Amino acid sequence: MTRSHVRQRPCRDRVTASPTPLQLALPHGHRWLGMLESGKVKSLRKIARKEWVDSSYVSRMVHPRRDTATGRDTD
Numbered sequence: 001m002t003r004s005h006v007r008q009r010p011c012r013d014r015v016t017a018s019p020t021p022l023q024l025a026l027p028h029g030h031r032w033l034g035m036l037e038s039g040k041v042k043s044l045r046k047i048a049r050k051e052w053v054d055s056s057y058v059s060r061m062v063h064p065r066r067d068t069a070t071g072r073d074t075d
Helices: 021-038 044-051 055-062
Strands: none
Touching: 021 044, 021 055, 044 055
16 A cells, blocks of 8 residues: 655755754753853843843753643653
8 A cells, every 4th residue: 555645744954954943952951050050150030140041941951841832841
């Protein structure tokens, strides 16, 4: 039986595909969490001021627990 009626999704070329926003944001969160754990900074607000970003963005990247689309925990 052939599946000619099923549309195949085009395969994204891994070399030319641009990174997703999550892929771009995760390194920031990892670095910022390291700064907090090492004691280089004392709060998320201080990181936000230093990096010129909103403190809510820093919080979301350091603690990515909720799926913003569904509002459910990702654990």
